[in-house]
Amino acid sequence: MSYQQLTEGKRYQISALLAQGCSPAAIATVVDVHRSTVYREMKRNSHNGVYQPEEAHARACARRVGASKYRVPEQTVMYVELTLSWRWSPEQISGVGKRIGMSVSHEWIYRHVTADKARGGKLYKALRQGHKRYRRGSNSKRSVIPEPRSIDERPAIVDTRERFGDWEVDTVLGKHGSGALVTLAERKSRMYLVRKVEAKRATDVRDAIIDMLKPYAAHVHTITADNGSEFVEHKAIAEALNTGVYFAHPYSSWERGLNENFNGLLRQYIPKGTDLRTITDEDVRQAEKQLNLRPRKCLGFRQPEVVFQEYLQAA
Secondary structure, eight states: OOOOOOOHHHHHHHHHHHHTTOOHHHHHHHHTSOHHHHHHHHHHHOBTTBOOHHHHHHHHHHHHHHOGGGOOOHHHHHHHHHHHHTTOOHHHHHHHHHHTTOOOOHHHHHHHHHHHHHTTOOGGGGSOTTOHHHHTSTTTTOOOOSSOOBGGGSOTHHHHTOSTTEEEEEEEEOSTTSOEEEEEEETTTOOEEEEEESSOOHHHHHHHHHHHHGGGGGGOOEEEEOSOGGGTTHHHHHHHHTOEEEEOOTTOGGGGHHHHHHHHHHTTTSOTTOOGGGOOHHHHHHHHHHHHTSOBGGGTSBOHHHHHHHHHHHO
């Protein structure tokens, strides 16, 4: 089992499992992380012996932003991109960089190249053709989104959660080849929608999103997605719903933290690795219903479904 950073959704899973009396080792198995990750998470992000996922995630994000290893100086970035143009390998760039005071790991360089490719950049062409390490990268199979609108262009009001009608979208995969779940979360009311699709094809995802949000089209101001190839039909979605579709930065799941949170909770009803062919639409509807009827602390312990309906009626 590899060590990894926790998403907000996994932090909610940990909280729910702790409430059920599960041990850290058992939680690690369910959440699919190394047990040391769980022990470290509880030690670093509990407050007065109490683990609250929202507070834990906020503290983790603050540390991440403040950590010097995440702030690669602009001069070092320029050095990396220049030497890539000379066809140096990431290992060579890293080795020389440490000698000349521009320390950067070769792993960071691979991530930088992958993120650049997701944005439509060409740095990846400087790598040796067929480089296995790059081709196995977590985003190497992702399509470049045509003419994406960056989250940086998204209206600032979305960040405040003051407006009703700003949504986050994602997909949850079942066992290989058994389909996917398209999930949507409304940021202010915390309403969560789920729809099963036959495959993670862009056309299937497009149709599911439009169908789920069509009844609330007047209350769909923005949709925020990641850079997965299943969202290449974003223009059709934007046109059908008369809305703006924006894309989070690569490796920035916290920019869609609400949806990540709900997707983690959904695993309590539809565990990771489930063959979705054995899951009926009614099963999915029931899981969605249960999650929307859970009281949320951020809503004053009110239920998302109730709050969502109130906003609809008030609009």
